[in-house]
Amino acid sequence: MSKKVTITIDGREIEAHEGEKVLWVALDNSIFIPNLCALKEKEHPSGSCRLCYVQVEGRPEPVTACTLAAKEGLSVQTRSPQVDRLVKSAFELLLSNHRLGCGRCPRRKSCALLKIARERGLKMRLSRLSALELDVEIDESPETFAFDRSRCLLCGRCVWICQEVARVGALGFTNRGITRRVGTFREVSLAQSPCTECGLCVEACPSGALYFKEKSDDK
Ligand code: FES
Incomplete structure (x- = not known):
């Protein structure tokens, strides 16, 4: 040590x-x-x-x-003042790419974004940026969990866990720049991917993008 x-x-x-x-x-x-x-x-x-x-x-x-x-x-x-300005901008950028509507979110009691907003007095709404288009289907193909990409913050935690800890490689980043997203190779559903449903990605997700069907904050 x-x-x-x-x-x-x-x-x-x-x-x-x-x-x-x-x-x-x-x-x-x-x-x-x-x-x-x-x-x-x-x-x-x-x-x-x-x-x-x-x-x-x-x-x-x-x-x-x-x-x-x-x-x-x-x-x-x-x-x-400088830190607060930078954090506020980064937070709003994340929000612009994240479907709001916390009342219906499966992680509304354990969401990292909400915690940050609370701790730093930040608003859960956009003031300077506009929301990006987030009309994507929820992948409910796995038996135990679901993936709602519209709530994904692109933090990369699930990708790293899937690749480096679980060593499955079902999830990865696809596309670049503004169209960058988390997904499967060739955009197949998770059930069609090598996913083993180990659940590590769900545990690593800080928002409501990946959630267990039976263990959402409502249940
Ligand atoms: S940049 Fe440090 S936690 Fe994301």
Whole structure:
């Protein structure tokens, strides 16, 4: 194990392992930093959701906490005007690609987006961006779970789990840019894909995109 260092988060001195990512140090010490795409077991974070910005003492621009390594004397603030602006923009960008209507969402009591909105005082509606076209069918072909792509945040957690942990490779990213989406190879239904219904992708999903049919927040 790497050596212990002392870092400061929001004025609190905390012991961490050198190299440990600041996001996990903060969360393990009950300091909230918004995050969606990070997974603790993933050694190389993708840093794609852009929600976990923090202000580092001595650096002019905020940096993502999921990629920031702890080192002796590091001092960060989880909030600053710049951080709040960046998080607000990233959050709205995610919302623009996410079908709203929380009342009907199977994850409405355990949704990561709602938690972030609550913690940071953000609105669950669009103010500057328009919603992208999300008229897609829910894939209910698996026996135990369903995939509603219109609620997918493209965080990539399910893809990584399916490929690197389950080693099944049923899910992947298809297309690029604005049409990038999570799906199966050749866009077949999950039942027609190599999916084994291990359920790890569902457990990793932070929104209501992947949900167990029998274990939604209503049941
Ligand atoms: S959690 Fe850091 S960029 Fe997504």
